[in-house]
Amino acid sequence: MSYQAEISRASPTAILMVVDQSTSMSQRLSGGQSKAAFLADVLNKTLYTIIASCSKADGVRDYFHVGVIAYSGEDARNGFQGALGEEPLHVVSRLAETPLRVETRTKKVAGPNGDVAEQSVRFPIWFEPHSRGKTAMCAGFDAAIEILQQWCAAHPSAFPPTVLHVTDGHPSDGNPEPMADRLKSLATRDGACLLFNLHVDTGDGEPLIFPNDERVIKDRFGKALFRMSSLLPPHAVEAAARKGYDVRPGARGFVYNAGIEAIADFFDIGTRPAVAADR
Amino acid sequence: MPYQAEISRDNPTCFLFVIDQSGSMDEITEAGRSKANFVADVLNKTLYTLVTSCSKSDGVRNYFDVGVLAYGGSDVTSGFGGVLSDGIVHPIHAISEHTLRVEERKKKVDDGAGGIIELTTKFPIWFDPKSAGGTPMRAALNKTKETVAEWCEAHPGSYPPTILHVTDGQSTDGAPEEMAEGLRQISTKDGPVLLFNLHVTTAGGGERVFPTTESDLGDDYSRMLFRMSSPLPGHLAKFASDKGYAIAEGSRGFIFNGDPQCVVDFFEIGTRPKLVADR
Numbered sequence: 001m002s003y004q005a006e007i008s009r010a011s012p013t014a015i016l017m018v019v020d021q022s023t024s025m026s027q028r029l030s031g032g033q034s035k036a037a038f039l040a041d042v043l044n045k046t047l048y049t050i051i052a053s054c055s056k057a058d059g060v061r062d063y064f065h066v067g068v069i070a071y072s073g074e075d076a077r078n079g080f081q082g083a084l085g086e087e088p089l090h091v092v093s094r095l096a097e098t099p100l101r102v103e104t105r106t107k108k109v110a111g112p113n114g115d116v117a118e119q120s121v122r123f124p125i126w127f128e129p130h131s132r133g134k135t136a137m138c139a140g141f142d143a144a145i146e147i148l149q150q151w152c153a154a155h156p157s158a159f160p161p162t163v164l165h166v167t168d169g170h171p172s173d174g175n176p177e178p179m180a181d182r183l184k185s186l187a188t189r190d191g192a193c194l195l196f197n198l199h200v201d202t203g204d205g206e207p208l209i210f211p212n213d214e215r216v217i218k219d220r221f222g223k224a225l226f227r228m229s230s231l232l233p234p235h236a237v238e239a240a241a242r243k244g245y246d247v248r249p250g251a252r253g254f255v256y257n258a259g260i261e262a263i264a265d266f267f268d269i270g271t272r273p274a275v276a277a278d279r
Numbered sequence: 280m281p282y283q284a285e286i287s288r289d290n291p292t293c294f295l296f297v298i299d300q301s302g303s304m305d306e307i308t309e310a311g312r313s314k315a316n317f318v319a320d321v322l323n324k325t326l327y328t329l330v331t332s333c334s335k336s337d338g339v340r341n342y343f344d345v346g347v348l349a350y351g352g353s354d355v356t357s358g359f360g361g362v363l364s365d366g367i368v369h370p371i372h373a374i375s376e377h378t379l380r381v382e383e384r385k386k387k388v389d390d391g392a393g394g395i396i397e398l399t400t401k402f403p404i405w406f407d408p409k410s411a412g413g414t415p416m417r418a419a420l421n422k423t424k425e426t427v428a429e430w431c432e433a434h435p436g437s438y439p440p441t442i443l444h445v446t447d448g449q450s451t452d453g454a455p456e457e458m459a460e461g462l463r464q465i466s467t468k469d470g471p472v473l474l475f476n477l478h479v480t481t482a483g484g485g486e487r488v489f490p491t492t493e494s495d496l497g498d499d500y501s502r503m504l505f506r507m508s509s510p511l512p513g514h515l516a517k518f519a520s521d522k523g524y525a526i527a528e529g530s531r532g533f534i535f536n537g538d539p540q541c542v543v544d545f546f547e548i549g550t551r552p553k554l555v556a557d558r
Contacts, residue, residue, distance in 0.1 A: 027523075033389060045393030107392040116398060123392050206308070206539055218486070218538070257540075261387045264395045 002191025003233040003273075005159040007063050013273055014065040014089060014151050014161035015050070017043060018140045019079055021072035024169050025131035027202045029260055035168055035200050036129035038260060043068070043127050046267045051096045062091040067147065068126075071140035073133030074173070080126060088147045099124035137171035141179035145186065148193055152186050160188045164270045166263075168200040170221045180228035194230045196253030198266045207262040210240060212250035222256050229254035239269045281470025282512040282552075284438040286342050292552055293344040293368060293430050293440035294329065296322055297423055298358055300351030303448050304410035306481045308539060314479050317539055318445055319408035322347070322358075325546045326405050330375040341370040346426065347405075350419035352412025359405055367426045378403040416450035420458035424465065431467050439466055441473045443549045445542075447480065449500060459507035473509045475532030477545045486537055489519060489530040501535045508533035511548075519548045 007013050025036040033041075047066065054061045067089040068079030078085045083098050090098075105123040108116050148161050163183060186193045199222060201207070208216060214226040229252040232240065240247045243265055255266050286292050304315035326345065333340045346368035347358030357364045360379050382402045390396040427440050442462070465472045478501070487495060489511065493502045508531040511519060520526040522544055532549065534541050 029389075038389060041389075041393035043393075105392045107394075108388070108390045108396045108398075110396060116396070121392055201540075260389050261395050264393070 005190035007159050011158045012063050013159035016163045017068045018144050018165040019070050020167035021070045021130045022135040029202050036131040040129035042267050047126050054092045060093040060096045064092050065089040069143045071136045076139040076143040099126050101125050134172035135169045136173045137176045138173045141176050145183050148186050152188050157189050160191045160193050162194045164196050166198045196270045197225045197229045199256045201257040207258045208256040210251040212248045226254050239272045284469035286438050288341050290437045291342050292438040295442045296347045297444040298349050299446035300349045300409040301414040302411050308481050315408035315410040321542050321546050322406050333371045339372045339375045341372050343371040344368045350415050355419045355422045380404050413451035414448050415452040416455040417452045420455050424462045428465050437467050439470050439472050443475050445477045456503050475549050476504045476508045478535045480536045487535040491527050491529040505533050518551050
């Protein structure tokens with residue numbers, strides 16, 4: 001059985017986000033923010049949640065190695081800047097110490113009578129939105145393969161890495177499908193790398209969440225993204241079911257035409273490998 | 280140059296929605312709702328947007344006369360209920376005052392800090408979905424023709440009426456093409472009536488959006504709907520192209536095999552005349 005390894009400080013896992021920063025990511029979502037800005041918010045919140053889930057009485061435990069690859073124009077690069085920009089993956093405690101800055105955000109919260117109140121919250125930023133240039137998706141996958149090849153060699157018995165890839169368009173630098181296959185062929189003894197794909201849309205169109213049949217997707221590249229996506233492993237099926245999604249046998253880690261809700265849920269579900277050990 | 284008339288309280292324009300309520304509209308879309316249901320939501324939202332765009336500090340200004348014709352079984356009737364069911368076309372001010380009811384809908388929005396919050400919003404309903412019986416398209420377009428002819432006679436200097444026709448199937452009461460032709464010959468001094476056709480489907484694939492020639496289309500039925508559709512006037516063509524649609528000289532106001540996103544965009548594009556006067 002794959003995906004059974006305990007995640008612990010001695011045997012951490014890796015989470016790598018691969019983010020499309022092409023020009024089209026500047027289009028506005030129905031909520032008013034650009035796709036790039038909302039995604040950056042969700043990504044920053046996800047990083048914060050990962051840190052929180054590793055925070056114990058004795059400090060932040062390094063259960064995860066986390067990195068962000070951004071691609072646009074002709075190439076891919078580290079999505080972090082500053083001190084974090086020098087290495088592709090970081091232990092969680094290092095992330096916790098090194099946000100770019102901490103913003104004060106006005107957050108809408110539900111009041112007692114179903115009304116909405118506003119609350120000032122501190123919101124750490126690690127990752128900034130950008131959206132410029134073409135969609136160098138193959139370059140993004142190339143970078144991910146290189147990083148995770150090394151990681152898997154160094155952590156042969158760990159829970160395998162999870163890659164969350166976010167895009168809104170068609171690749172401009174070739175066919176990423178063979179590269180996705182290579183990425184998914186990287187493995188530890190506990191199983192193959194997991195690749196989950198999120199396709200973002202601005203519209204009011206209805207998203208397809210964790211489909212199990214590519215025929216429901218019309219777009220040719222949408223079908224390719226489906227094929228590029230790993231089957232949802234049990235922990236993700238469970239997390240999706242808890243959020244109320246009807247996950248059928250053969251469901252892939254793929255969301256098509258995601259609006260804001262599906263984007264937030266995708267990150268939540270995708271970054272939930274069970275931390276079982278040394279609690 | 281046609282389609283240049285200023286729209287004002289003295290010279291309103293007219294929107295007429297012609298909605299197929301035949302039995303097949305109860306087919307369920309990918310996202311699990313019936314076509315009839317989805318179209319009704321989009322129509323209600325469009326009516327609300329029209330009301331809002333006429334709302335000024337002194338109240339709702341009558342820039343638009345608006346009507347809904349529903350057809351199914353052997354009937355063509357007003358799609359409005361209550362007092363609005365007398366007569367087909369009503370000034371927007373009367374529409375704003377006579378909703379069937381106001382529902383509370385849950386809507387998920389960006390909470391400002393990378394998350395989602397569910398808000399309750401008011402959703403006014405003017406039009407309820409129905410789906411039963413045959414598809415008397417010919418009768419519906421005949422009724423449309425009468426309604427529009429009368430309106431144009433009373434408003435000879437106005438921006439001409441826009442008809443948004445939504446269907447999912449073939450006419451069951453004879454060929455509708457000559458009715459459409461007759462309809463498109465009606466005009467004001469500012470130009471002929473605009474007839475835009477939207478064909479919706481639950482089967483994925485093969486959508487044709489704002490085509491320029493019949494030869495882009497696969498079968499006789501879609502070709503006929505193409506011929507029944509008016510070319511998009513300049514300002515609407517620009518709006519469609521801003522939304523990311525490929526628009527060329529001669530693009531018609533016609534979508535074949537439209538998915539939910541197409542439905543939303545079709546209504547938005549079709550109800551966007553230039554409001555320039557008495558602001």
